[in-house]
Amino acid sequence: MTATTTTAGRTGGLKQDGRRRRLTRRQRTRLLRAVQYAAFVAVGLLIVLKADWPRLSQDYFNPEIARQLFPDVLSTALKNTAIYTAMGFVFGLAFGLLLALMRLSEVAPYRWVANIYIEFFRGIPLLLWLFFLGYGVPTATGAQLPGQPYSPIVLGLGMPAAAYMAETIRAGIQAVPRGQAEAARSLGMSHGQAMISIVIPQAFRIIVPPLTNEVILLTKDSSLVAILGVTVGTKELTKFGRDALNQLVNPTPLVIAGLCYLIITVPLSLIVRRLEAHNNRAR
Amino acid sequence: MSQTAREGEIVSTASDAAIEVRSLHKSFGSLEVLKGIDFHVGKGEVVCVIGPSGSGKSTLLRCINLLETPTSGKVWVSGEDVTDPDVDIDAVRRSIGMVFQQFNLFPHLSVLENLTIAQRRVLRRSKTDAEAVARTNLERVGLADKMASFPAQLSGGQAQRAAIARSLSMGPDLMLFDEPTSALDPELVGDVLEVMRGLAADGMTMMVVTHEMSFAREVADRVVFMDDGTIVEEGRPEAVLGAPQHPRTRDFLARVLNPSRRVSLPARDPASG
Numbered sequence: 001m002t003a004t005t006t007t008a009g010r011t012g013g014l015k016q017d018g019r020r021r022r023l024t025r026r027q028r029t030r031l032l033r034a035v036q037y038a039a040f041v042a043v044g045l046l047i048v049l050k051a052d053w054p055r056l057s058q059d060y061f062n063p064e065i066a067r068q069l070f071p072d073v074l075s076t077a078l079k080n081t082a083i084y085t086a087m088g089f090v091f092g093l094a095f096g097l098l099l100a101l102m103r104l105s106e107v108a109p110y111r112w113v114a115n116i117y118i119e120f121f122r123g124i125p126l127l128l129w130l131f132f133l134g135y136g137v138p139t140a141t142g143a144q145l146p147g148q149p150y151s152p153i154v155l156g157l158g159m160p161a162a163a164y165m166a167e168t169i170r171a172g173i174q175a176v177p178r179g180q181a182e183a184a185r186s187l188g189m190s191h192g193q194a195m196i197s198i199v200i201p202q203a204f205r206i207i208v209p210p211l212t213n214e215v216i217l218l219t220k221d222s223s224l225v226a227i228l229g230v231t232v233g234t235k236e237l238t239k240f241g242r243d244a245l246n247q248l249v250n251p252t253p254l255v256i257a258g259l260c261y262l263i264i265t266v267p268l269s270l271i272v273r274r275l276e277a278h279n280n281r282a283r
Numbered sequence: 284m285s286q287t288a289r290e291g292e293i294v295s296t297a298s299d300a301a302i303e304v305r306s307l308h309k310s311f312g313s314l315e316v317l318k319g320i321d322f323h324v325g326k327g328e329v330v331c332v333i334g335p336s337g338s339g340k341s342t343l344l345r346c347i348n349l350l351e352t353p354t355s356g357k358v359w360v361s362g363e364d365v366t367d368p369d370v371d372i373d374a375v376r377r378s379i380g381m382v383f384q385q386f387n388l389f390p391h392l393s394v395l396e397n398l399t400i401a402q403r404r405v406l407r408r409s410k411t412d413a414e415a416v417a418r419t420n421l422e423r424v425g426l427a428d429k430m431a432s433f434p435a436q437l438s439g440g441q442a443q444r445a446a447i448a449r450s451l452s453m454g455p456d457l458m459l460f461d462e463p464t465s466a467l468d469p470e471l472v473g474d475v476l477e478v479m480r481g482l483a484a485d486g487m488t489m490m491v492v493t494h495e496m497s498f499a500r501e502v503a504d505r506v507v508f509m510d511d512g513t514i515v516e517e518g519r520p521e522a523v524l525g526a527p528q529h530p531r532t533r534d535f536l537a538r539v540l541n542p543s544r545r546v547s548l549p550a551r552d553p554a555s556g
Binding site: 179184186188190 | 373376379380381387390401
């Protein structure tokens, strides 16, 4: 069976063996590819021709509605999303570095505390944690957290982010070859000096791509702070979109809000890809 | 009484030597890698340590600057007991240069920064002073033009020479070399050995774990042959390499010098060669 195919393939379409003319292996591959392209074009055409474009545009891309959203969607909502993400990220990074160093510590209690923290925050839903900060703590204490409105947002986004980033940073530190620390120590550097000057800078170069992914996730998670009961000035994209949906009775604001998230996340994705390609070349 | 006298003796010899090792044992779990090593390197002496892989040569070297912690035994460096729990190991390491098989240059720093970072962080030298020292040492190893390069842009031989210059920039009293040419392409070995020859000629105290028999023969004051965690034989290079006394030394040298031939059949050798 295999033998026949191979012979037919090798001698090509020229060979007539009584039946149909056989295709060469390359011709078969090309044909298969052409069929896939054709199917793709057909489905595309079907969608373009059959869809009710005026209706879709009216409901989801309504220019009248969209115009009413500007400039607030950018100057308030997008700005707030970016600010909340940045605050969560900075807090998460600093605290995550501390947790990573604790996890790698030779002092066992540090490792235990870090492990418990990381497992806890990786295991509970972000929404539950936000409810706890926004409503649980005030209910118990009879007072809001100090530093409103930012403290529940920073802690709400930053503390779970720290748990994820701690694991990323720890992996990065461990990915730096042992010889680097040995060389630094052999030059007389203390453990701390070797970490700060030699190991951590290299670890961060390794983890920039996964850390950027962390920012993307955090950008989307920032939508959940809407449940903390925000005011007009502190609305972020999701809350803004939902309120506008209720007010204007049209889903266009949600589409616009979605596109605004992409303004942040797509460039970050592209940066990650470039960095990964760069790292691969450097090795 | 005699015990006290003996200990007094040990201390006095220890202070003369650059490196003094007494009944050193090192185990990794249940694997005993060093089985009681007595070893010394005099000031200004060049000692080459040879032996099959897994014989404990590198572990012995790494015990001297405490990259490995000895299981038992004592190590003195320039008269200071580095196995004393009270010792400031960072201070001891400052006086010991270490050259690794894999160079271990810092890839995120330029060659110049590789040479200055420890000078600045550890010796607290000013940027200008550290760079002046770095420049001198880069010239010494023939890399003055590579100052601004990054490690990834260097060949293996250049990287190893830069690593040697990095160690020299700390002004060490002695240098440890852990198979410095084993990771190099054969045509790049010569440059590194040339630099090491120069160091030896300048009177640097050197302990070199190596497979370069011709280098050992030419440069070493003493050659130490290790096998299976012990020192089997040591002496002048022409003695150990030219007329080895111990069968294990002979066996090893035969394998290293004539890798393609079968050993332990010396009678067949001249005719079939």
